[in-house]
Amino acid sequence: MQCSVENCEREASYKAAKLCKMHYFRVRRNGTVVKTPIGRALRYVTPNGYITLYKPGHPLANKTNCVFEHRFVMWPIVGPECRPCELCGLPQTWATCHVDHIDDDRQNNTASNLRILCRGCNVKRGFRPESHEFRSSVGLIEFEGRRDTATAWARDPRVNVSGKTILFRKAAGASDFEALFGDKVTHNGRKPIPPPRKTNHKYERSNAVAITIEGHTMTAAEWHREPGVTVSVRSIVNRIREGIDPIDAVFARPGKKPIADDDLKALTALYRAKTKELKGRAA
Incomplete structure (x- = not known):
């Protein structure tokens, strides 16, 4: 054949x-x-989806004699002087304007699908509710006449939740008002529990044992360092937990019976004298 x-x-x-x-x-x-001349394609689809045409001598042709098809289509409609931006009215030239695809299909280059925009409007148009539908599955959120994305609503000082939380609420079937201003709760549906008060107080530690003698409260380790105390810290703690009187728990020698009244008076006097001496040095 x-x-x-x-x-x-x-x-x-x-x-x-x-x-x-x-x-x-x-x-x-x-x-x-x-x-085609020098083996060039007359019509070529670029890697980012736009269509170029081989048009030597065209006013919009680049150094390789190619013109984007959407610009080629708009040239006879707009003319050499171009036209202002169709959204903001900023004057444009062919060197500064962007030819926008209204339906976001870069290969749909029919004249009805094209418009002249400035660079700013073309870049931001995807975030304008009046021109493009939000691409999330939940759509735009409306309150008091304002339609915007969840991320934009999260920046509003009246909204106390994140944009992701707003989207989750909308996906769960909440209304726009409930998604924006509903009570903030934790992930398990319960109100957040405030954390416990932070403290460095030595008597409030979970393993601390506060011992009060003659109006003075100290831990077992601090009582162990007092003059006249020969009991270890562990022994003092064990005695307190067994219900022994604080004075006997601190001052009774290991293996001895509870302190007699006379000995208690002597030890108490010694402790008071030592306390006064320490206070005088500190002053």
């Missing part, structure tokens, strides 16, 4: 298309069997 292209005498390597190898791949590259 011979190639179906006129004046081509090569054998048709691709029977279904009735084309030889050269014309078959030319159609794959360029969409036509016509040879």
